[in-house]
Amino acid sequence: xxxxxxxxxxxxxxxxxxxxxxxxxxxxxxxxxxxxxxxxxxxxxxxxxxxxxxxxxxxxxxxxxxxxxxxxxxxxxxxxxxxxxxxxxxxxxxxxxxxxxxxxxxxxxxxxxxxxxxxxxxxxxxxxxxxxxxxxxxxxxxxxxxxxxxxxxxxxxxxxxxxxxxxxxxxxxxxxxxxxxxxxxxxxxxxxxxxxxxxxxxxxxxxxxxxxxxxxxxxxxxxxxxxxxxxxxxxxxxxxxxxxxxxxxxxxxxxxxxxxxxxxxxxxxxxxxxxxxxxxxxxxxxxxxxxxxxxxxxxxxxxxxxxxxxxxxxxxxxxxxxxxxxxxxxxxxxxxxxxxxxxxxxxx
Numbered sequence: 066x067x068x069x070x071x072x073x074x075x076x077x078x079x080x081x082x083x084x085x086x087x088x089x090x091x092x093x094x095x096x097x098x099x100x101x102x103x104x105x106x107x108x109x110x111x112x113x114x115x116x117x118x119x120x121x122x123x124x125x126x127x128x129x130x131x132x133x134x135x136x137x138x139x140x141x142x143x144x145x146x147x148x149x150x151x152x153x154x155x156x157x158x159x160x161x162x163x164x165x166x167x168x169x170x171x172x173x174x175x176x177x178x179x180x181x182x183x184x185x186x187x188x189x190x191x192x193x194x195x196x197x198x199x200x201x202x203x204x205x206x207x208x209x210x211x212x213x214x215x216x217x218x219x220x221x222x223x224x225x226x227x228x229x230x231x232x233x234x235x236x237x238x239x240x241x242x243x244x245x246x247x248x249x250x251x252x253x254x255x256x257x258x259x260x261x262x263x264x265x266x267x268x269x270x271x272x273x274x275x276x277x278x279x280x281x282x283x284x285x286x287x288x289x290x291x292x293x294x295x296x297x298x299x300x301x302x303x304x305x306x307x308x309x310x311x312x313x314x315x316x317x318x319x320x321x322x323x324x325x326x327x328x329x330x331x332x333x334x335x336x337x338x339x340x341x342x343x344x345x346x347x348x349x350x351x352x353x354x355x356x357x358x359x360x361x362x363x364x365x366x367x368x369x370x371x372x373x374x375x376x377x378x379x380x381x382x383x384x385x386x387x388x389x390x391x392x393x394x395x396x397x398x399x400x401x402x403x404x405x406x407x408x409x410x411x412x413x
Contacts, residue, residue: 166193170225174218178204179225196228205238205257226250237261247271258282268292279303280320289313300324301341310334321345322362331355342366343383363387370394 168191170176179191183199186192204220220240226232227249234255235247246267247253255276256268263282268274269291277292280301287305289295290312297318300308305324310316311333318339319331326345331337332354339360342350347366352358356375361382363371368387372394373379384393 167191168193168196168225168228172220172222172224175204175220175223175225178202178220193228197231199229200231201234202226202229202232203234203236204240205236205259 170179170191176191179195179202180189183195183202184191185195185198220237220242223237223242223245226235226245226247230249231252232250233252235250235253236255236257237245238257238259238261240261242258242261242263244265245258245261245263246265247256248267248270251270252273253268253271254273256271256274257276257278258266259278259280259282261279261282263279263284266279266284266287268277269288271292273294274292275294276297277289277295278297278299279287280299280303282303284300284303284305287300287308289298289309293312294315295313296315298310298313298316299318299320301320302323305321305326307326307328308321310319310331313334315336316334317336319334319337320339320341321329322341322343322345324345326342326347329342329345329347329350331340331352335354336357337355338357340352340355340358341360341362343362343364343366345366347363347368350363350366350368350371352361352371352373353375358373358375359378359380361373361379361384364383365386368384368390370390370392371384373382374394379395382393384390
């Protein structure tokens with residue numbers, strides 16, 4: 066009798082585990098793996114029950130303890146499943162409610178684009194639900210999406226973008242957007258906003274941002290302290306006088322050419338592989354902490370020396386048009402000499 070109780074508790078326990086797996090499994094492969102694990106555990110328990118059936122009174126006491134443990138585990142699992150189901154129901158209710166909440170997009174060109182490509186339920190209205198289920202917004206001129214809408218005007222404002230809280234990629238190249246605030250888009254991984262007449266950019270809370278391209282704009286400064294996962298930064302042709310990269314520990318490629326930088330500190334960017342800081346006003350450049358650098362362009366500055374004593378395996382370096390540059394200190398004690406007449410660098 067006690068053995069049958071144990072088998073029954075085992076079956077209930079297995080069903081509870083299975084329900085738990087069904088709620089959490091993200092893919093069929095994961096679910097199947099969990100089922101196999103449960104089946105293996107059940108087989109082991111059944112074998113133990115059969116062993117207990119042949120045992121003595123001492124084993125009967127052990128059987129009762131085993132059954133109680135199983136029932137306790139089942140109670141915990143049942144409570145957890147009930148909690149998860151309630152959370153799922155609350156989430157479903159919230160999603161249904163979000164479909165009735167309209168979002169306001171002021172720019173008529175942006176609104177037309179969003180209605181065409183982000184109206185997920187096709188009801189002709191932009192809702193909070195639509196915004197939360199949009200992961201990519203790309204109306205860069207290279208895609209010609211605005212032209213497909215028979216609209217030759219630029220997007221002038223991204224007001225309303227804050228509702229797209231799950232946005233992963235935003236491309237708005239070739240428009241006239243002086244101010245972009247992405248502080249609410251914390252899931253954003255890629256931003257490409259080239260040639261946008263951009264003056265202000267707020268990415269201070271975009272902790273997941275990996276790629277940032279804002280070339281040919283009018284940025285004087287940018288706060289990257291909240292972007293620790295950036296791997297690529299391209300700020301070519303702006304009006305930057307300084308840039309703080311101390312928080313960008315994962316940075317691999319940096320392009321900050323054609324600005325007005327007088328200093329550049331990349332000492333914290335130890336993963337850096339490519340650097341283009343040409344056409345600035347740099348006087349000194351220390352790369353002693355950047356042992357992974359392979360590609361460097363620091364031409365057309367006011368450099369007097371470049372220190373590369375970092376053991377890196379440089380494949381390309383351009384230090385030309387630095388008329389005051391006397392030498393470049395390379396790894397392994399090698400020096401690259403500079404010809405002051407034309408500013409070109411010759412290597413030995």
